[in-house]
Amino acid sequence: xxxxxxxxxxxxxxxxxxxxxxxxxxxxxxxxxxxxxxxxxxxxxxxxxxxxxxxxxxxxxxxxxxxxxxxxxxxxxxxxxxxxxxxxxxxxxxxxxxxxxxxxxxxxxxxxxxxxxxxxxxxxxxxxxxxxxxxxxxxxxxxxxxxxxxxxxxxxxxxxxxxxxxxxxxxxxxxxxxxxxxxxxxxxxxxxxxxxxxxxxxxxxxxxxxxxxxxxxxxxxxxxxxxxxxxxxxxxxxxxxxxxxxxxxxxxxxxxxxxxxxxxxxxxxxxxxxxxxxxxxxxxxxxxxxxxxxxxxxxxxxxxxxxxxxxxxxxxxxxxxxxxxxxxxxxxxxxxxxxxxxxxxxxxxxxxxxxxxxxxxxxxxxxxxxxxxxxxxxxxxxxxxxxxxxxxxxxxxxxxxxxxxxxxxxxxxxxxxxxxxxxxxxxxxxxxxxxxxxxxxxxxxxxxxxxxxx
Numbered sequence: 001x002x003x004x005x006x007x008x009x010x011x012x013x014x015x016x017x018x019x020x021x022x023x024x025x026x027x028x029x030x031x032x033x034x035x036x037x038x039x040x041x042x043x044x045x046x047x048x049x050x051x052x053x054x055x056x057x058x059x060x061x062x063x064x065x066x067x068x069x070x071x072x073x074x075x076x077x078x079x080x081x082x083x084x085x086x087x088x089x090x091x092x093x094x095x096x097x098x099x100x101x102x103x104x105x106x107x108x109x110x111x112x113x114x115x116x117x118x119x120x121x122x123x124x125x126x127x128x129x130x131x132x133x134x135x136x137x138x139x140x141x142x143x144x145x146x147x148x149x150x151x152x153x154x155x156x157x158x159x160x161x162x163x164x165x166x167x168x169x170x171x172x173x174x175x176x177x178x179x180x181x182x183x184x185x186x187x188x189x190x191x192x193x194x195x196x197x198x199x200x201x202x203x204x205x206x207x208x209x210x211x212x213x214x215x216x217x218x219x220x221x222x223x224x225x226x227x228x229x230x231x232x233x234x235x236x237x238x239x240x241x242x243x244x245x246x247x248x249x250x251x252x253x254x255x256x257x258x259x260x261x262x263x264x265x266x267x268x269x270x271x272x273x274x275x276x277x278x279x280x281x282x283x284x285x286x287x288x289x290x291x292x293x294x295x296x297x298x299x300x301x302x303x304x305x306x307x308x309x310x311x312x313x314x315x316x317x318x319x320x321x322x323x324x325x326x327x328x329x330x331x332x333x334x335x336x337x338x339x340x341x342x343x344x345x346x347x348x349x350x351x352x353x354x355x356x357x358x359x360x361x362x363x364x365x366x367x368x369x370x371x372x373x374x375x376x377x378x379x380x381x382x383x384x385x386x387x388x389x390x391x392x393x394x395x396x397x398x399x400x401x402x403x404x405x406x407x408x409x410x411x412x413x414x415x416x417x418x419x420x421x422x423x424x425x426x427x428x429x430x431x432x433x434x435x436x437x438x439x440x441x442x443x444x445x446x447x448x449x450x451x452x453x454x
Contacts, residue, residue: 081333089326114381127147155174
C-alpha cells in the first residue's frame with residue numbers, strides 16, 4: 001500500500017515497526033548483553049550439576065571438521081568455540097582498541113594516562129596477589145587469571161544504575177577495560193604459548209604482511225581481509241600461538257579512515273541527484289531504467305565508502321559477538337560441577353584462593369592505588385564529577401573477570417582438569433561477589449544524584 005508520496009509501505013509494516021523499535025532498543029542496551037551472559041553462565045552451572053552433565057561434556061568433546069581427500073582438519077566443539085568463535089570476539093575487541101587508540105579516549109597521552117595507569121595497577125597487583133598465595137603451591141601458571149576484567153559484565157552492572165552514574169565514570173571504565181584487555185592479549189601471546197612451530201609462524205608473518213599491504217593498497221572491502229585472516233588463523237593455530245590473536249591482528253590492519261570525507265561525499269550526492277533527475281525524465285520506473293539503476297547503485301557504493309571500514313565492521317559485528325559468541329562461550333566454559341559438601345575444601349585450595357584474592361582484593365587496590373598515585377603526582381586529573389569513591393566502585397567491578405579469566409584459565413591449566421576446576425570456581429565466585437559489591441557501593445555513593453534526578 002502507498003504511504004507518503006513516493007514511499008511504498010507494506011500492509012503490516014507499521015505494526016511491525018511498532019513492535020521492532022522497543023525490541024531494538026532493548027537489544028542495544030549495554031545491560032542486555034550482561035544479563036544474557038549471566039543467564040547462560042547460570043544455565044551452564046545448572047547443567048553441570050544435574051544428570052545432564054555427561055551429555056553436556058560429551059557434546060563439548062565431540063569432534064567436528066572437514067575432510068578433503070586424505071587430509072582432515074578436525075577440532076572438538078569446545079576448541080571450535082574457544083579457538084575459532086572467540087577469534088570473532090578478539091576481532092571486535094581489536095576494532096574497539098584501534099578506534100580508542102586513534103580517535104577515542106586513548107587518542108592523546110593526556111586522555112590515556114589515567115585509565116592506562118589504573119589498568120596497569122589492575123593487572124600487576126592481582127597477578128602479584130595470586131603469585132603470593134601460590135608461591136609454594138606449584139600452580140604459578142594461573143598468575144594471569146585475575147588480571148582480566150570482563151567488559152560486558154562490568155559495563156552491564158554499571159549501566160544498571162542508569163542516569164545516576166556520571167558519564168565520565170562509564171568512559172573511564174571502558175578505557176580501563178580496553179587497556180586491561182590489551183595487556184591480557186599480550187600476556188596470552190607471550191606467556192601462554194607452549195611450543196612454537198617456526199615454519200607456520202613464518203606463514204603467519206607472511207599473512208600479516210599481506211594484510212598490511214592490502215591496507216596500503218586501499219582495499220576497503222571486508223571479504224579480502226576475511227579470506228587472508230582465515231588463513232592467518234589457521235597458521236596461528238598450527239604455530240602454537242593462540243589462534244584468537246589472529247582476530248586482533250586483522251582488526252589492526254582494517255582501514256579506519258573512509259575513502260570519502262563527509263564534504264566530498266555530499267558533493268557526490270549532489271552530482272548524483274542531478275544525474276538521477278535527468279534519468280527519471282526518461283523513465284521513472286527504476287526496474288526498467290538501467291541508467292537510473294546504475295546511478296542508485298553507484299550512490300549505494302559511495303555511501304559504503306563514506307564510512308570507515310573498521311567502524312562499519314565493529315557496528316555490524318557487535319551484536320553477533322555480544323549475543324551469540326560470548327553467551328555460547330559462557331555455555332561451553334561455565335559448566336563447573338560443584339561438590340557443595342566439599343566447597344570449603346575448594347575455597348581453601350591455593351588456586352581458588354589466589355584467584356579470589358587477586359580479583360576481589362588485588363583489583364580494587366591496584367586500580368584505586370595507581371589512580372590515586374597518578375593524580376597525586378600531578379600526571380593527570382580525575383575526570384570532572386568523579387571522586388576516588390567512584391574509582392573504588394570501578395575497582396570493585398574490575399574484579400568481574402569472567403570471560404577473559406576463564407579463557408586464560410583454560411590455557412594455563414589445559415593439562416590439569418582439577419586445577420582448572422579450582423580456577424573456574426574462584427573466577428565464578430569472585431566475579432559474582434565483585435559485581436554485587438561494586439553495584440551496591442556505587443548505588444550508595446550515587447544515591448543523592450539519583451534523588452536529584454527524580
